[in-house]
Amino acid sequence: MATSQKVLTVNIVTPDGLVYDHHATMLVACAVDGDLGIMANHEPIIAPLKIGEVRVKRTDNPDHEDAVAVNGGFLEVNDNVASIVADSAERARDIxxxxxxxxxxxxxxxxxxxxxxxxxxxxxxxxxxxxxxxxxxxxxxxxxx
The missing domain is CATH 1.20.5 (Single alpha-helices involved in coiled-coils or other helix-helix interfaces)
Incomplete structure (x- = not known):
């Protein structure tokens, strides 16, 4: 996928619904095999996640980073959309x-x-x-x- 788009859409969903949905320049998630850093135009990937922090560097403020506690699940990246389907997740501000x-x-x-x-x-x-x-x-x- 060779595009010039530099924006990644990040969404985190649990059985209770949508927990997070923003545009980002970078996402870091704790996969079972180690941390994954994902940026725009990343190759498609599916990875199981372990209990850990997901960090999202948002586009609306370059100095801003969101943190989300994710308790297992899966990450799928495709066409500049990173979707996390988690057992449970909570934004830092909501904990x-x-x-x-x-x-x-x-x-x-x-x-x-x-x-x-x-x-x-x-x-x-x-x-x-x-x-x-x-x-x-x-x-x-x-x-x-």
Whole structure:
């Protein structure tokens, strides 16, 4: 695809609906195999995402970057549109930090109890909850450039 367009449309959708939709010069997402940087005119790609931060450098303000906590899903890039279909996602400005910290504490306690009971399945579930809470905490503290 050889075009001169320098704008990438980024949208993030969850089962609850559209979470994010903006034009960007660059997108960085946490794929299972490592971070991906996507700019306009990128070759088509589909990649599974892990729990992590998605950063979007917006076109309307070159010094502005949005952060979104994404909890798994898939990224598809095609024709200057980057679509993320996520299990759940939350913009940094919408994250309730106190709620995220409470979720982290709850998950840490569940891990300790499950380890004491040698319940491997419960340890894994609690670890996922802990990773999601930590991701939300980190993204909520993200400072814009």
């Amino acid at each position: 309730d930090l106190k709620r995220a910290e409470t979720a982290r504490e709850r998950a840490e306690k569940k891990i300790k109890v499950a380890e004491a009971q040698h319940d491997i399945d419960e340890v894994q579930r609690a670890q996922v909850a802990l990773n999601r809470a930590i991701n939300r905490i980190n993204v909520s503290k993200h400072r814009r450039f």
